[in-house]
Amino acid sequence: MSFDWLIIWNNIGLLLHGALITIEITILSVGFGFCIGLFVSMANLSHFKPLRILMKCYVEIFRGTPLLVQIFMIYFALPVLIGHRIDPFIAAVAACSINSGAYVSEIFRAGIQSIDKGQMEAGRSLGLSWGQTMRYIIWPQAFKAIIPPLGNEFIAMLKDTSLVSVIGFEELTRTGQLIIARTYGAFEIWSAVSVIYLAMTLSISRFVAYLERRYKI
DSSP: OOOOHHHHHHHHHHHHHHHHHHHHHHHHHHHHHHHHHHHHHHHHTSSOHHHHHHHHHHHHHHHHSOHHHHHHIIIIIHHHHHTSOOOHHHHHHHHHHHHHHHHHHHHHHHHHHTSOHHHHHHHHHTTOOHHHHIIIIIHHHHHHHHHHHHHHHHHHHHHHGGGGGGGTOOSHHHHHHHHHHHHOOHHHHHHHHHHHHHHHHHHHHHHHHHHHHHTTO
């Protein structure tokens, strides 16, 4: 059986549109996950024990259960509780964001704790508040350490967005499935989907490598 390039050529526009949707979900999910992770990491470093326990439970639950199950819970189970259907896009972004937030919080926590404790003591001895010390001394140093793992998280989330196809949301993987159902060109379409994913992940890897060189990590 020969490889039919015409199938790819006739559907490349749809595949690229699906890729843009995939990128959109990834950016939104990691963006919201960044905010969630920042809050959770700060809470995990607080002296208020109940808050630390609550945040640790959040991290363990969402790191310890599959993203696919979390998507199902938000899209299928949550509407039963609230009595209202959730839009697939909102469900996809919500599930991916909450999942990403759990991983990002651990990246932040590890980055902050990698800084010598003497840095905090030095900042406080200069008359800076805890928040000022974190902002002007700790975070600039921690930021360099968390760039590589944050890049890895972005790449992982980009690939994991393929899971939202199970709720019918038409990102790149779902778009490929629909095209195959119409054209029966499984080998050609999945090959094209793989190449597009590879192109996106390699682009992110190169950008992260640039940031590492830029900040001399």
